[in-house]
Amino acid sequence: MAKNNSAYPDSVDRMINEFSSLPGIGRRSAERLAFHILKASKEDALALAKVIEEVKNDVGHCSICWNLADNDPCQLCSDPRRDRTRVLIVEQPRDLIALEQTGMYRGVYHVLLGRLDPLAGIGEDTLTLDGLVSRIEHPERNAGGEAIDEVILGLNPDMEGDSTALLVAEKLARTGVRVTRLARGLPAGTQIEYANPAVLADAIHDRRSLEAD
Ligand SMILES: [Zn+2]
Secondary structure, three states: OOOOOOOOOHHHHHHHHHHHOOOOOOHHHHHHHHHHHHHOOHHHHHHHHHHHHHHHHHOEEOOOOOOEEOOOOOHHHHOOOOEEEEEEEEOOHHHHHHHHOOOOOOEEEEEOOOOOEHHHOEOHHHOOHHHHHHHHHOHHHOHHHOOOOEEEEOOOOOHHHHHHHHHHHHHHHOOOOEEEEOOOOOOOOOOHHHOOHHHHHHHHHOOEEHHHO
16 A cells, blocks of 8 residues: 555554555545544544454354354354255355345355456365365254255356356265255346345245256
């Protein structure tokens, strides 16, 4: 990051630089945020600092499903009311949250923590596929120690999502587990995290097996 030769005190300058490194925040917005913090009470400003510290100390990934969690296993994997024989595969935690908000799905998840994107140099090694195969082949590694019956592909309906879905299906073929995917109620290019909950609910309900295509 370029050093800014501004008239701000050094620490203010550093704060503006930190804010402008956040996604979607340009220099002007970063300055506005910095002035907001400067004007806020010490108590309010430190509450923000503290919550950032807490999140970085306490939140990690569930060792079963790779969702964000402050306990391991996460809340969803530890919940005996969830159907642990059914696993919905998503690209990232935000997709999981969008799907949970539909209230339609009672199974558990597996978060890949990304998707194939050869142009960005993201290959299968960066995804949590081995963990998924291991959950299927060794039921004691799945939530509640239960054997998995169905894996539902819930990747985004675009080029990278489709090639990731293909790869997952290929990897799972030898396990013999039933593989289905969300129905194509989602228009191509839709992102799950921004989709309408009713559309997502239909996509879960009307999921179909891969062989049906
Ligand atoms: Zn979990």
